[in-house]
Amino acid sequence: MASQEQKFLSALKSIFVGAKIEGQSGYVNLMHIKGKYFESIFPILLQDINVKLAGYPDFREEMFEKLYFFFSRYFNQTGSIYFNYTPLYQNIYDKVYDPNRDVILFWKTHMLYYVKSEAIYKSMKVELEGINFFFDASQIENKKNNERRDLIYEFSKVAVIDQKAAIILSVNYSQRGRVTKVDDILKALKKEDFRNVTEEILEQSFLIFKKQSEVDFFINKNAKEFLREQFDLYLYQYMFKEINQFDEKRIKQLQSIKEIAYNIISFISQFEDELVKIWNKPKFPLNSNYVITLDRLPKELVDKLIKHSGIKEQIAEWKELGLIKDSFKPKEIIADQNTLDEKSFLKKKFKFLPVDTKYFKDLELEILSLFDNLDDSLDGTLIHSENYQALNTLKRKYRSTVKTIYIDPPFNLDSSDQFLYRTNYKDANWATLLENRISIAKDFLSEDGSIFVRCDYNGNYLIRFLFDTILGKENFRNEIVLRRAEETKGDLNKQFRDMKSMTVNYDNVYWYSKNGSTRFTKIVKPTTDKQKAAHWHSFWKSFDRKNMRYEILGVNLEKGQWMWESDRGLAAVKNYKDYLEESQHTNETLEEYWLRKDCKLEFVTKEGEGISSIKYWIPPREFVLADTNWLDIKGYANTTDFKTENSELLLQRIFSNINQDGDLVFDFFMGSATTQAVAQKLGRKWLGIEMGEHFFTVVLPRMKKVVAGVQSGISKETDYKGGGFFKYYSLEQYEDTLQKVSYKEDELLIFNENKTAYEQYIFMRDDKLTDKAIKINGKDTTVRVTLNKLYPNIDVAETLSLKTGKKIKRITAEEVEFNDGSKESLTNPNYHLLKEFIWWQ
Known part of the structure; x- marks a missing residue:
């Protein structure tokens, strides 16, 4: 023992x-x-x-x-x-x-x-109905983050394991929508004389392999x-x-x-x-590209794009997005004299076609040179990344700049099967995930900024505690009740004689401010048909402020109060008397009189006896003061086939009331990019982060359609036609760093003899990422940065911008200029500015 x-x-x-x-x-x-x-x-x-x-x-x-x-x-x-x-x-x-x-x-x-939760898949044998399977997990590329990814299986070969013939299936995670081709596996097995393997047996073997233990990855x-x-x-x-x-x-x-x-x-x-x-550590921005609509470009550049070899791939993308017909030819972009759009050289129907610079990298700098203040000229930025690492990397550049944050984090559900992202978090994991991210995100808010977070009954009790702790109870503003969708016609409860519980058809939106003393303009919502028409309403209110009691039209108050203070109320009485006199000559209705007086007058009259006889006139209106009941709008929409696509009407109501043209809005649980789409249509600046593969299949296509002017959501209501300029890139991830980091494998751990191994930083001698990112000249010990050996497509200008917190003004092939006039080399960047990206202590 x-x-x-x-x-x-x-x-x-x-x-x-x-x-x-x-x-x-x-x-x-x-x-x-x-x-x-x-x-x-x-x-x-x-x-x-x-x-x-x-x-x-x-x-x-x-x-x-x-x-x-x-x-x-x-x-x-x-x-x-x-x-x-x-x-x-x-x-x-x-x-x-x-x-x-x-x-x-x-x-x-x-x-x-x-960090993430993930099943630790190990190669394993499975026997079903006398058939031996061996699942080979040796080449599986584990998830970088906490994105939801499905397993895919491929037939490899037949081999003898433990003296028995076994079907070897290789296992990996799906990328860009790849799925297991069951038919192909069955065909290959028939060739190997495994004709007794059915689709049902194959699927059952997949389920057995998949049921391996999931573990949580944390760092203390x-x-x-x-x-x-x-x-x-x-x-x-x-x-x-x-x-x-x-x-x-x-x-x-x-x-x-x-x-x-x-x-x-x-x-x-x-x-x-x-x-x-x-x-x-801050993470490197990688694979940066820009999307710009044709109306933002001069004719000389458009001519170059049309003749460029990349135009074929660009046209293929436009067709896939449904922006042009299959018969489209590049020369159709240029207008003839009969179809000129307000002296433009572009045909009107093509003026907002979005150009992605990934197809025209040799022209990218020429496009960027058109703008004197590059970052300020962008409508927004999309970032493909796990959001904690992105927030931690972006925090210098965007500190105190965001007017409104809206997030709809993955709800704390039992299963992720119906979604493109993970939702089955344990309570503790979910609380930690949010706490880690909100603690950083709060510093992105301007002093008069707000954050809105959507949740349902699975996690709303945790949201209140977390946000009260991080942002402060004094900054809680409201809990808004939001309708999920129309009445659920397919409600499962209708199919049974009894039920476990009622159908839930609402979510909560929690509103917190950065500063408890901030005051906001009145938040309004559209009127109902009943509210639109002008009507008279009681001037008496049940509130009990004595200074709001006074005699009006012969009525005095002993309790309650009038709607307005005395000067305003008595002026409204006079306004109505003036109307009565004038209307005898003009035959105007009160509404016509009010319109002729520039919609500025208020009116009070008396109808009957008692305190309720005093009435004030409510003019025709399109909006009324909103309360926390937002059941009048749907919370979800379905324009992208994304399971939990937020309604554009919801984001429109928030942004129209809380921020102004040019203000920056931010969503770091971007999902289908509703926040960014609405911001673009309302003239706001925007920033978004999403880690899932749907960044490329849902988010990017949607935003390209938005700037192209495709009419959906609130486009018609806001008279949004299209046009835009945005950037997108990916960030280096924690897993990427772990794969590339270098630590010495010698015995010399202790380099400071005055301290024990427990008291000193024993990784001081290690290269980390410097062996791949810098080269030291042996003769004069000068340092030269060689980032292309670390990652092939690092956006050095953006890296320096994120490090210094400065906005980019201009970019050339040799240098980047920031908004304060300072410049940095792009061909041999300052090692000291990049140090925390490649070496830490």
């Missing part, structure tokens, strides 16, 4: 390195790095343990038993450090009690960065502080139970176990802290 020491040391390596997985990913590289690190520092740790226990040999087994008991409860399968069946699991209220706050939200992953924000705090609590509880067994020897033994535990914690924390640095 293994000793407690062997058990602990084995477990320590297991929980530190994490579960072994197959495939190709940054996580696999991470496990390799962790393993090397463990092997290097483990002997140092053992030596220190032996020194500490030299005087207490009989305490050795007991100490290792207690260390195992403590540490094994703070790790999951990925090596993430957090509450995981902890010794104090039932006593956790001791930790979260706060005398300054009567209610506090606690969840077990609150001290973490949530401060592993050392967290684990030391937890160990102190554990040791205190243990000491309390043994209060009558203390002597000097026992106290020294407990002191030794604390010192050893602290060293182990420091040992573990070194690597966890390194992961925090990688997670939080």
Whole structure:
């Protein structure tokens, strides 16, 4: 039987390195790095343990038993450090009690960065009805982020495994809509004489393979502080139970176990802290392109585009978007004299065709040179990225610039099967995901900015607690009730005799401001047919302000109040008397008189007796003051076939009331890009982040159609015709960095002899990304940046803009100029500006 020491040391390596997985990913590289690190520092740790226990040999087994008991409860399968069946699991209220706050939200992953949840797929054998399958997961490219991706299976070969013929199926994640071609697999199997394999058997084998354990990937924000705090609590509880067994020897033994535990914690924390640095390092913008409509370009450039080799691919895209007919020829873009559009050289129906510079990279700089202030000339920017990393990278450039944030985060549901993105989060994971992101996003808001977040009953109780904590209770404005859709004609409840619960047909939109003292213009919504017509209404109100009581038309008040103060009310009485006199000669209706007087007059009269006899006139109107009941509009739409596409009417109501032309709006759970589409149509600037593959299949096509002037949503109502200029790019991701990062594999961990391995930053000697990004001249030690070896298509200008927080004014082949007049080289960028992208400490 293994000793407690062997058990602990084995477990320590297991929980530190994490579960072994197959495939190709940054996580696999991470496990390799962790393993090397463990092997290097483990002997140092053992030596220190032996020194500490030299005087207490009989305490050795007991100490290792207690260390195992403590540490094994703070790790999951990925090596993430957090509450995981902890010794104090039932006593956790001791930790979260706060005398300054009567209610506090606690969840077990609150001290973490949530990276993703993913099944760790391992190659496995499956036997069904006498048929042997072997699923090969060795080449699976694991997910970069928390995007929802389906598995696809392909027939590889037939091979003998355990003396039996087996069907080898390779497994990978789907990309750009790829699916498993079951028919192709069945055809290949028939050729291999596996004629008894049916589609049903094949699908069943897929389900068996897919049911592998899913694990959560976290990074502890401060592993050392967290684990030391937890160990102190554990040791205190243990000491309390043994209060009558203390002597000097026992106290020294407990002191030794604390010192050893602290060293182990420091040992573990070194690597966890390194992961925090990688997670939080700014990420490189990659594969940047611009989309600009033809009306923004001069004729000389349009002529070049028409003659360019990339025009074929561009035309193919226009056809796919439904913007042109199959018979379209490039020369049709240029107008003849009879079809000129207000002296334009473009045919009217083609003036808003969107040009994507990915087809014309050699002309991109010429297009960008048309603008004196490039960033200010853009209508918006789309970013393909996991949103925490994007927020963390964008925070300098967009700090305090956003007027309105609208987000519709993935609801906390049981399943993701119906959606293009992940929704089946655990409560703690979902809370951590939002807390991580909102904590950064709040700093994007201007002082008079607001954030709106949509949620349903699955998570609204968490939203209130989280946002009250992060933004402050004083900044809560309203909880708006929103209708999901029309009456659910296909409601399942109609099909059965009884029901479990009623159908839910509403969501909540929570409105918070950045600053509690900010005042907003009155929020209005369209009138109903009944509200549109002019009518008289009671001038008496049940509020009880004494200064609003006065005699009017012979009526005095003892309780309640009038609608307006006395000067305004009495003036309205006179206005109505004047109308009565004039109308005897003009025969005008009150509404005609009001229109002739520039719609500025107010009227009060008396009809009957008592306080209710005093009436004021409500003129014809298109809008009324809104309250929190927004059940008059649908919350969802279906113009893109995206499952949870937000209604453009919803975003129009928010933006029309909360921000103005040119204000910046932001959605970092972009989904189908409704926020960006509405912003474009209303003349707002916009910014959007989305990590899913539907960025390319839904978001980009939609925004290209929007600037092309395709009429949908609120286009007709807002008289939006088209035209626009925007940028899109991808960001380097955490997984990308893990795949490329370089750590030395030698034995020299300690470089500072005055500090132990637990006290110093032991990764100071490591290259990280510098070996791929810079070259040092051996003669004069000058540094030259060579970013193309790191990633082939880094947008250096945008990288420098994100680093400095400065907007781009102009870009040339050699340099970028910022809005403050400063310039930076693009051919040999300043290493010091790029340092935090490629090396951290």
